Amino acid sequence: MAFRILSLAISFFFVLISCGQPEIANPCDLNSKAFFRNLILKNFAGDSSAYCKVDLSFSLSGTIFGLTTSGMVLKTITGTEVSIPAGSTRFSIPISLGVGARYTLSISSQPETIVCLVHTGWEGVVPNGISDIKIVCHSTVAKRVYGQSGSFISNGFGLSADFLYTPYQALADGNGLFVSDFGNNRVLYYPGTGTTASFVYGQLDFSSALVGTSTTEINRPRGLIKDKQGLYITDANNNRALYFEGTNSFSTRVYGQLDFVSAAPNQGGATASNTLATPYGMTRDANGLYIVDQGNNRVLYYNDGSILPTRVYGQNDFLSNNTGSTATSLVSPEGVSVSSEGVYIADTGNNRVLFYLGTSTIATRVYGQPDFVSNVANNGTIGSGTLNSPKAVLAFGGDLWIVDSFNNRVLLFSGTSTTASKVFGQNGSFVSSTSNATATTFFQPQGISVDQDGIYIVDTDNNRVLVF
Structure with missing residues (x-):
């Protein structure tokens, strides 16, 4: 075994030095057999750098849908910017990177x-993957509404498969929509683009709004996230999070409590690694749950x-629940999202959103405040870089969405x-914060998907979900 590893290492060494030998076939040539053989050896050796460090010209290309009113500018990881005119349905941008290098657009x-x-x-x-990029342009006027029987100017609440009462979060999974109907103590599922719910979690039917602590009951649900096997719900007033496998309406796993009948915050005692107190938002990465x-x-x-955490943000350990306004502290956070770069947390009580690079628990970027110690709402004056009680955050497509609740905007x-x-x-x-019920306005929004x-x-306070 040792001889085989040594042999591969020697082979890999000659692969690397051969890239600079002009008298033999260039193994960095994409059309050569040597390229593919040597790329395999490179991966076997655990080298994740760009192959042979040769700059090669490729094109980031794909389709565009709905670019109707005016053009836009695309930017690559190398800093190249290209203007795309209105009406374009396809794009192609040259990019010079080594094979195996990471790109972004x-x-x-x-x-x-x-x-x-x-x-x-x-x-x-x-x-x-650089030839099937898909860019979709959306109107800033809502095209569909949930919870108001199709009306964009009503904001009443109710208890049926068609109504909502202070909804908190939405989760679109490509096949339909989940909504945590906070005021009705349930989570609704809408198939396809239909606005009448077909399935309910937390209640026996669409006309009940009871509370309880069991595998089938919910008391003020908030956060939602899915994995390939099922649905996670934060059951806020029961101080727990539940997992529902498949399409079951009963939960099979509980976070924050020792069983499915307990509901006290921090299990009736002090803060610990296995406790929760009014859990709000949640998300997932490839390996776990936030x-x-x-x-x-x-x-x-x-x-x-x-069901025991391995990392904590906002505290120095699993036994503390302190508040503060620093790069390592939080006050009443409500939302969380992850990207390939790191973690975003809506630090609601500090009127900001923090970004944590990789798995670090020390923030390196702040939204809504000029520094890591300021926490005044709107930093004194509302603008395009200020926040007032942000409730949710979503990293998507290289961008960041923040639900700026008390400014009635996203x-x-x-x-x-x-x-x-x-x-x-x-x-x-960017300087107004009015509230209303129309196809373009909100009243204290809480979630985004x-x-x-x-x-x-x-x-939320218009008792609806709008789709743009």
């Missing part, structure tokens, strides 16, 4: 009256297969900019 300048998102292929590895433990001023990360931040490039809910104005069909914004 972002929209650095949005169209004037619509918003465009890179729905698929915004990041990847050269040359795989739960916003709002009452303990922290966010917990659980590896798959475990902001889009392009790339890593901390100044918003688009605003929903205020008819294009995105799929190929649209942008879903939970307009």
Whole structure:
């Protein structure tokens, strides 16, 4: 075995030095057999750098849907910017990177009256996946409404398969929509683009709103996230999170409590690694689950297969629940999202959103405040870089969405900019915060989700979900 490894190492060494030998076939030639043989050896050796460090010209290309009103500007990881005119349905941008290098594509300048998102292929590895990128442009006027029987100007609440009562979060999974109907103590599922729910979690039927603590009952649900096997729900007033396998209406796993009948915050005692207090938002990465433990001023990360967290944001340990305004502290957080770059947390009580690089628990970027110690709402004056009680956050397509609840708006931040490039809910104005019930306005929105069909914004105090 040792001889085989040594042999491969020697072979890999000669692969590397052969890249610089002009008298033999160039193994960096994409058309040569040597290229593929040597690329395999490189991967076997655990080398993730660009192959042979040779710059090769490729094109990031794909399709565009709905770029109708004005053009936009696309930007690659190398800094190249290309203007795409209105009416374009395809694009192709040259990019010079070594084979195996990571690429990203972002929209650095949005169209004037619509918003465009890179729905698929915004990041990847050269040359795989760089020819099927999909950009979809959405109107800032809602095209569909849930909870109001099709009306964009009503905001009543009710208890049926067609109504909602202070919904908190939405989760679009490409096949339908889940909504945590907070005031009715249930989670509804809407198939396809239908606005009448076909399935309910937490209640026996669509006309009940009871509370309880069992495998089938919910008391004020908030956060939602899915994996390939089922649905996770934060059961806020029962101080727990539940997991529902498949399409079962009964839960098979509980976080934050020792059993399915207990409901006391922190299990009736002090903060610990196995407790929760009014959990809010949640999300997942490839390996585990994030739960916003709002009452303990922290966010917990659980590896798959475990109900005990392995990482904590906002506290120095699993036994503390302190507050503060620093790069390592949180006050009443409510939302969390992850990207390939790191973790975003809506630090609601500090009127900001924090970004944590990789798995670090020390924030390196702040949205809504000029520094890591300021926490005044709107930093004194509302604008495109301020926040007032942000409730939810969503990393999508290389961009960041923040639900800026008390400003009655949702902001889009392009790339890593901390100044918003688009605003929903205020008819294009970054300095107004009015509330209303129309196809373009909100009243204290709380949640957001995105799929190929649209942008879903939970307009909580209007008792509805709007789709753009």
